[in-house]
Structures are given as C-alpha cells and as structure tokens.
Amino acid sequence: MVNPGLVLDLVERVGATAQHGTVTVPLGEGGTDRLTATVTDWCARTGNELVEVRDRVATVRRGRSPDPIAELAPDLVPGTRLWMYTNFDCNLACDYCCARSSPQTPRRALGLDRVRRLAAEAGQADVSELILTGGEPFLLPDIDDLVAACTAVLPTTLLTNGMLFRGRRLDALLRMDRTRLALQISLDSATSALHDQHRGRGSWDRAVAGIRTAQDNGFRVRVAATLPYEQTHELEPFHRFLDTLGIAPGDQVIRALAHRGVADHGIELTLEALIPEVTITADGVYWHPVSADHDDQLVTRDIFPLSDAIAEVRSRFIEQRARSNAAAQWFPCA
Amino acid sequence: MSKPLMVGAVAYTPNVVTIWEGIRDYFADTVAEMDFVLFSHYGRQVDALLDGMIDVAWNTNLAWVRTVAQTDGNCRALAMRDTDAVFQTVVVARSGSNLEGLDSLKGRRLALGSRDSAQAAILPVYYLDHSGPGADAVDLVRIDSDVGKHGDTGRSELDALRMVLDDRADAAALGINTWESIGREELMPGTFEAVWSSPTYSHCNFTVLPAVSEERTAPWLDLLFAMDWDNPEHRPILEMEGLRRWVPPVLDGYTSLFDAVEEQGISPRW
Numbered sequence: 001m002v003n004p005g006l007v008l009d010l011v012e013r014v015g016a017t018a019q020h021g022t023v024t025v026p027l028g029e030g031g032t033d034r035l036t037a038t039v040t041d042w043c044a045r046t047g048n049e050l051v052e053v054r055d056r057v058a059t060v061r062r063g064r065s066p067d068p069i070a071e072l073a074p075d076l077v078p079g080t081r082l083w084m085y086t087n088f089d090c091n092l093a094c095d096y097c098c099a100r101s102s103p104q105t106p107r108r109a110l111g112l113d114r115v116r117r118l119a120a121e122a123g124q125a126d127v128s129e130l131i132l133t134g135g136e137p138f139l140l141p142d143i144d145d146l147v148a149a150c151t152a153v154l155p156t157t158l159l160t161n162g163m164l165f166r167g168r169r170l171d172a173l174l175r176m177d178r179t180r181l182a183l184q185i186s187l188d189s190a191t192s193a194l195h196d197q198h199r200g201r202g203s204w205d206r207a208v209a210g211i212r213t214a215q216d217n218g219f220r221v222r223v224a225a226t227l228p229y230e231q232t233h234e235l236e237p238f239h240r241f242l243d244t245l246g247i248a249p250g251d252q253v254i255r256a257l258a259h260r261g262v263a264d265h266g267i268e269l270t271l272e273a274l275i276p277e278v279t280i281t282a283d284g285v286y287w288h289p290v291s292a293d294h295d296d297q298l299v300t301r302d303i304f305p306l307s308d309a310i311a312e313v314r315s316r317f318i319e320q321r322a323r324s325n326a327a328a329q330w331f332p333c334a
Numbered sequence: 335m336s337k338p339l340m341v342g343a344v345a346y347t348p349n350v351v352t353i354w355e356g357i358r359d360y361f362a363d364t365v366a367e368m369d370f371v372l373f374s375h376y377g378r379q380v381d382a383l384l385d386g387m388i389d390v391a392w393n394t395n396l397a398w399v400r401t402v403a404q405t406d407g408n409c410r411a412l413a414m415r416d417t418d419a420v421f422q423t424v425v426v427a428r429s430g431s432n433l434e435g436l437d438s439l440k441g442r443r444l445a446l447g448s449r450d451s452a453q454a455a456i457l458p459v460y461y462l463d464h465s466g467p468g469a470d471a472v473d474l475v476r477i478d479s480d481v482g483k484h485g486d487t488g489r490s491e492l493d494a495l496r497m498v499l500d501d502r503a504d505a506a507a508l509g510i511n512t513w514e515s516i517g518r519e520e521l522m523p524g525t526f527e528a529v530w531s532s533p534t535y536s537h538c539n540f541t542v543l544p545a546v547s548e549e550r551t552a553p554w555l556d557l558l559f560a561m562d563w564d565n566p567e568h569r570p571i572l573e574m575e576g577l578r579r580w581v582p583p584v585l586d587g588y589t590s591l592f593d594a595v596e597e598q599g600i601s602p603r604w
Contacts, residue, residue, distance in 0.1 A: 004499050004525040007516045008492045015488060015515075018348035019574065042521055047573055062349065063574070 003028030006035060010042055010060065017062045027056045051322065068321035069314060075128075076275055078317055079310035082127045083279040083289045084118060086110050086146055087135040092161055094199045096226060098261035098290045101135045108282045112142055114303065116149040118280060121306035123153040133159040133289060144172035151180035157222070159184045162210025163203060174217060183214050184222040184253070190241035198226075211245055222251035229256040229267050258290050271297055272324060276313045285309040287316075338367040339554050341540070342379045342388035345372040346486035349574060356571040360561065366554035375482030376450075377603075380404070386545060393541045394484040395421075395452045395591050396600075401541050402592075403602035411539040411585060412555055415577030419584040421537040422510040423453045423461065425530040428498060429519070433505060433529045436466025443473040445494035445503035451485025452591050453509035453537070454494070460594035461532055475503050488512045495526070505529055511576065536587025 006028055013023040027035040032053070039058045043050045051059040069077055085099070087109045093102035110118075115132075122130060130150045137143050138160055150156040158176075162185035165173055185207060188195040192204035199207075214221050223242055232254055242252045259266035269290055274297075279286040281293075284301040291297035299313055343354055354370040361368045371388055373379040376397040383391040384404065390412065393401060401409050425444070427433045433442070439462070447454025455476065462469040475497065479490040494506035495516070510531075519527050542551060561568045563578045572578060594600075 004522055005496060007521055008495055008499075011512070011515045012489060012492050015347055019352040021348070038521060042517055045517055045521070046515060063570075 003030050003035060006038055007042055010039065010058075014046075014048055014060055014062050019063045020061060020065065022051060022059055022061045025058045025060060027053070027058060032056060065322050068318055072275065078276045078313045079125065079127060079278050081129045081131055081277055082118065082122050082306075083131045083133060083277055083292075084110055084115060084150075085134060085279065085281040085289075085292050086115070086132050086137045086143070087140055088281075088293070089139055090134060090136040090161075091139060091163065092136070092199055092203060094262075096198055096257050096261070096263040096266065098258055098263065099135065099293045100261045105135070107135070107139075109140065110146075110280065110282050112145055112149065114280075114282075115146045117304065118306055119150045119153040121304070125307045125310055127154060127310075130154050130156045131159065131289075132156065136161055136164065138164040138169050138172070141168075143169075144175045147176045147181060151177040155180055155182075157182045157184050159186070159224070160210070161186050161199070161203070161207060162214065163206040165210050165213045170213070173214070173219075176219075178218045178220075182220040182222055182251075184224050185211050185214070186226070187211070187223050187242075188225045188227060190238045208245070211247075215246060220251070221247060222253055223247050224253040224255060226255050226257055228265075232256050260290050261293060272320060276317050278310050278313050280306075280309070285313065287313065336550065338369045339390060339546075339550065340388045341368055341370045341390045341392060342382055343370055343372055343392040344376055344379055344483055344486060345374065346480075346483045353571060353574045356574070360568065360571065361554070361557060364553075364557055366557050368554065376400075376484050377482060383541065383543060386543075389542060389546045389550070391541045393539060394486065395535070395537050395539075395588060396450060396456065396484050396595070398539055398541055398588060399591050399595050400602050403595075405543065408544055410542050410544075411583035412542060412551055413558055413580045414536065414539040414583050415575065416579050416581050417511070417577050418537040418539065419581055419587060420534040421453065421587075422534055423457050423532040424508050424510055424513045424528050425458070425505050426495065426498070426508055426513065426526045427505040427529045429524045429527045431504065431527070431529070436462055436530050438529065439505060440467040440471045441473070442504040443475050443502070445475045445477060445497045445506040447490035447494055447507065448478050448481050448483075448485050449476060450481055450483075451490060451509075452594075454485050454491050454507050454512075456594050456598060456600065457532065457535065457590060458507035459598060460590060463597070485509065488515070498526070533590075534587065535590050536584050539583045 009025050013025055017023050036053045040050050043060060047063065049061040049064045051061050087107045088099055088101050089105045089107045090101035091103060119130060132150065137158060147156060147158060158181060160183060187207050188198060195204035211221050235254060239252055257263060257266035258269045260269060271287055274288045276287045277289060279289045279292050280303055285299045285303060286292045287297035287299055300309060303309060343350060350372060358368055358370055376394060379391050380397055380401050382388045446458055449455050459469045462472055477490045477493045479493055480487045491508045491512040497503040498506050558580050561572060561580060563569060563572055
C-alpha cells in the first residue's frame with residue numbers, strides 16, 4: 001500500500017515554504033519507485049520541483065528553480081561557442097599547459113572529416129563562433145583546410161603560439177579567410193623574461209614576430225596572456241605594450257593560470273566552478289577547454305550528433321546549478 | 335504623484351511576501367503605484383482597513399462579510415481571482431466508502447476545518463442544513479488549527495483528511511483548492527473520493543471603504559485586470575496567487591455565506 005499521507009505531507013510542508021525554498025518529505029511505507037512517481041506527479045501538477053529522492057526522503061523545491069541558462073549572458077550560453085582541439089602535440093612545452101602539450105605528446109588529431117562535420121552541424125545548432133585550439137594547430141599539414149571548413153560556416157578563431165609562420169605554414173596562413181578568421185596568439189608579458197621562463201627561450205621574440213606577420217597580412221589578432229592569479233592585477237605595462245603592437249583593447253585577453261595539465265599551481269577550476277564551453281577533442285566532448293585532457297570533465301565520448309552533445313552539456317549545467325543552489329540553501333551559517 | 339495605494343494581505347505562508355513583492359513591482363513606475371502591509375490574521379487586517387491604515391484589503395469571503403457587517407454595507411469589492419468566482423466545498427471520504435451526497439453523512443463523523451474557514455466549516459454546516467440531513471444529524475469533528483487565517487493555510491483541511499485516513503472521521507470537508515492540491519482522486523488512487531460538491535460561491539476579493547475614491551482605485555484596477563497569463567513576466571505571480579486572470583467581483587456568490595453567518599450566529603467581529 002502506498003503511503004496515503006504522502007501527498008498530504010507534501011501539500012503541508014511545501015505550502016509552508018517560501019518560493020524556491022526546499023523541504024524534505026519522508027516517503028513513508030511502500031515501494032520507492034511508486035512513491036517517487038507519486039511525488040513526481042504531484043510536483044508536475046502543482047508547479048513544484050522534485051530535486052531528488054535519497055534514502056527514501058524526497059527533497060522538493062517550492063516552485064521551479066530559475067533557469068540557469070536564461071540567467072547567463074547570451075555569449076556565455078553553453079554551445080554558443082564551440083571549441084575544437086585540432087591536435088594535442090606542440091612545438092613548445094609550456095610549464096603550465098592545461099592540455100599537457102609538448103613535442104612528445106601524441107597528436108590525437110581531430111581530423112578534417114570530423115572538423116568539417118562539426119562545423120556543418122554547428123551551423124544548424126545555434127553555435128555562433130568556432131574556436132580551433134591545440135596543441136599547436138600550425139603543426140598540422142592540413143590546417144588551412146580545417147580552417148576553411150570552419151570559416152565557410154561561421155566566424156572562427158584560431159589559437160596559436162604564432163611561432164611557425166614560415167615556409168609552407170606561412171603559405172597555409174595566407175590561404176585563410178581574413179574576413180572570417182581571427183588569430184589568437186599567446187603572449188604572456190611585455191618583455192621576454194616572464195614569457196620565455198614558462199614557454200622556452202626565444203619564444204617571446206618569435207611570438208611578437210608572428211603577431212606582426214599576421215597583422216601585416218591583414219589578419220585580426222587577439223593576444224592572450226596566461227598569468228598567475230596574483231599577477232593579473234598588474235597589467236598596465238603589458239596593455240601599454242599591446243597597444244604599441246596595435247592590438248585593440250577588446251582583443252587583449254588575460255587569463256589566470258589554472259591548476260590543470262602540467263601546471264603545478266594556479267586557480268582550481270572544478271566542474272562546479274566553470275560555466276561550460278562545449279569542447280570537442282578526438283577523445284570526446286569536454287566541459288571546458290581548460291580541462292580537455294582531464295577525465296573528470298569528460299561529458300561523453302559521443303561527439304555526434306553535435307546537437308546532442310550540446311544538449312547534454314546544458315542539461316548537466318542545469319543539474320549542477322540546481323545541486324549547488326540546494327547546497328547553498330542548506331549550508332548553515334552557524 | 336499621489337500616494338501609493340496601500341494594500342493589506344494576511345501572511346499565511348512565507349510565499350505571500352514573494353507574491354506581493356511581485357505585484358508591487360508590477361505596479362511600480364505606473365500611475366497606480368502600490369505597496370503592501372502584511373497582517374497576522376484577518377481580524378487585524380479589517381481593523382486596519384476600518385482605521386484607514388490601509389486603503390485596500392485582500393479579504394477572504396468571511397472577512398468581506400464581516401467588513402460589510404461592520405460598515406453597514408458601506409464598502410466596495412473591487413476585484414477577485416477567476417478562481418474566487420467559482421469556489422466550492424468538497425466532501426471527501428475513503429475510496430469505496432459508498433457514501434454519496436450529503437444525506438449519506440447522516441450519523442457519520444464529518445471532519446471540519448478551522449471554525450473561521452468558510453469553505454471547510456461554515457458553509458459545510460450551512461449546506462448540511464439546507465441541502466442535507468441537517469448539521470445536528472451529523473457527528474461534526476472540528477479541527478481548529480490556524481484560527482484567524484480563515485482556512486488559508488489549508489492545514490486544518492489536511493488534518494481533517496488525516497483523520498479520515500486514521501478512521502477517526504468518515505469524511506472531511508475541504509475547499510476545492512485543497513482537493514486540487516492533493517490531486518483529487520488521481521494522485522493517490524484508491525485513497526480518497528469526492529462524496530459531494532457544493533454549488534459555486536465567491537471567495538476572496540479586494541475590499542475598499544468609501545474614503546478611497548473610485549478615482550484612486552480605477553487606474554489600479556485597470557492595471558490589475560491587464561495582468562496577462564501569457565506574459566512571462568506576469569505569469570509567475572498569477573501562478574503563485576492561484577489564478578489565470580483577475581475578474582470583477584461576483585457579489586451574488588456571497589449570499590450563502592451571509593446567510594450562514596447569520597444562521598450560525600457567527601460574530602461580525604473577532
């Protein structure tokens with residue numbers, strides 16, 4: 001027999017709670033599945049939300065939790081930007097690389113066929129921008145074909161260390177669509193010392209040269225710096241330097257160093273702390289580009305169809321926000 | 335700019351704050367700004383209306399009847415929820431009880447809600463007298479929880495249902511809103527069934543005294559009636575307050591309660 005008082009308890013306890021507050025209601029006697037179905041049905045009829053059933057106790061929210069997707073700025077909605085790791089190998093071995101990239105890292109290339117299909121499906125899935133990253137994408141012999149597959153569909157940004165713009169790689173760069181492509185080149189400081197300390201001797205000079213090459217050939221260039229969190233407030237000299245390079249203020253991107261990959265320190269970026277940005281690698285779909293080499297933020301191995309992958313990331317984000325909201329309401333102040 | 339219209343409401347649940355903040359925000363920056371004052375029970379609210387502390391009282395049907403009695407009818411009802419115009423009392427028994435209609439309650443135990451609840455106590459007695467075997471022919475079990483809030487919390491009705499479950503009563507009298515909130519017969523099949531439903535009657539309304547002119551209330555009413563279920567900004571407030579649209583008051587719907595209050599000797603004051 002199903003506990004006949006269950007619905008009475010729900011009405012009484014939820015009714016005495018403020019909007020968006022949660023209450024717990026023991027299921028009482030009867031099969032868990034049947035009683036859970038009763039709570040689910042009652043919540044659906046009355047406009048409330050079953051948060052969870054654990055240890056035969058239902059947690060119910062009065063009203064429905066706010067839609068965390070609707071609360072985000074439009075450009076932060078998961079799936080608005082699609083990140084693709086074209087490869088994981090790199091000509092550098094930066095000591096803070098979140099993707100553990102280096103010359104010895106296996107390539108794990110996404111490949112032209114998958115990039116082409118992802119770009120096509122992105123165009124149908126309300127994605128507004130494609131972002132290609134690595135590793136160092138210019139190590140790929142077909143990087144210009146990958147970029148062309150993307151720029152044919154959506155505005156695209158290509159992340160690079162800017163050090164390889166010579167010979168056939170420069171030729172590949174020059175074949176890219178300047179009207180649809182922005183280059184984001186990594187540069188960590190206004191002078192070579194700090195940059196070279198993390199990224200290798202001589203890398204600052206070559207990166208600055210790469211920025212100038214790209215600019216001279218008509219490309220929009222963003223510069224992204226990765227700095228220890230404690231240094232992210234002393235940026236005036238760096239911005240002044242970037243101004244002299246002709247980098248627009250809005251294209252000067254500063255990122256705090258994350259404790260991910262080979263970095264031995266940095267800010268902790270857990271799944272709960274990150275608004276997801278759908279990220280595709282050869283290995284699957286990840287929560288965020290900073291964690292594309294970390295199983296704790298692997299969402300699914302199934303890259304296709306892309307719309308399902310985006311829906312899965314959004315669904316998990318909604319669940320995660322609901323859990324954190326519930327925890328915030330429960331956590332006692334004293 | 336004129337002073338904001340002060341609306342009184344009874345805080346029978348914490349959600350009342352959310353509801354009235356939402357309604358206040360809806361009127362903000364309009365020609366009919368309002369604010370609200372919450373009271374612990376309807377007696378205090380109607381006293382505040384009579385004292386001029388508030389301009390409008392969001393009254394239950396019993397609070398309306400008592401306001402009419404204390405002002406000799408010198409008060410106006412401005413509006414009500416669509417659900418207030420078709421309120422009902424439902425008598426509920428255990429499934430399979432074979433009870434049907436008010437006459438089947440003769441000699442049975444009927445659990446009533448708080449004595450100041452029109453839907454769960456006053457009108458059930460009225461209908462037993464006028465459409466059933468008479469209240470004296472039924473063993474009335476009264477549950478006076480949350481007196482002062484006129485049954486708004488629904489707690490006494492839930493307690494009445496628990497008495498039926500525990501076989502301490504054969505049937506319980508509920509407002510249609512409580513019957514809906516437990517999912518009628520559908521959510522717990524085999525548990526409860528409706529034995530009888532009353533004719534429709536009126537429940538809450540916004541009440542004002544003559545001191546508050548129609549010139550002041552008309553713009554406010556125009557905006558109130560303009561709240562739109564299909565507008566996503568208005569919808570949450572309407573859902574929480576339990577209506578789809580605000581409607582003009584149906585005054586005929588209070589006749590049964592006026593008669594019941596007189597017949598049962600219920601005080602016009604508190």
